[in-house]
Amino acid sequence: MNIQRTTQVPPMHSDHGETVRELVGAARQNSQSHSLAHITIEAGAASIRHHHLTGEETFYILTGSANMIIDGVSHPLQPGDACLILPGQVHQMCNAGDTPLTFMAVCVPAWTPGDSYQDA
Secondary structure: OOOOOHHHOOOEEOOOOEEEEEEEOOOOOOOOOOEEEEEEEOOOOEOOOEEOOOOEEEEEEEEOOEEEEEOOEEEEEOOOOEEEEOOOOOEEEEEOOOOOEEEEEEEEOOOOHHHOEEOO
8 A cells, every 4th residue: 555645745836836746656656557646726827738648637626716728618617526638638727716726636547747748
């Protein structure tokens, strides 16, 4: 058994207001078949528009409100909502509220930086 506590996983901070803590996955060297990350996006911030060639993602909203933009279409998300993103779909998670947005991200296969492609 491999237990990961969010508070004990070093955060990765981006310049655009996103904090990622990968709990399970290739970067943590504890899973190759899937990854699980706890992500926070500050109020007024958003992830970078991107897509994955092979990875499938599911986001599960914990706190805050979001607009998930998939292939140019905006989808409002609230706590308890799950969103599936298929390979090739261009997506961006935007914090739509005035408090931090937190959510879990599951990727299959496990996320690697080589499968993230930024889109203009």
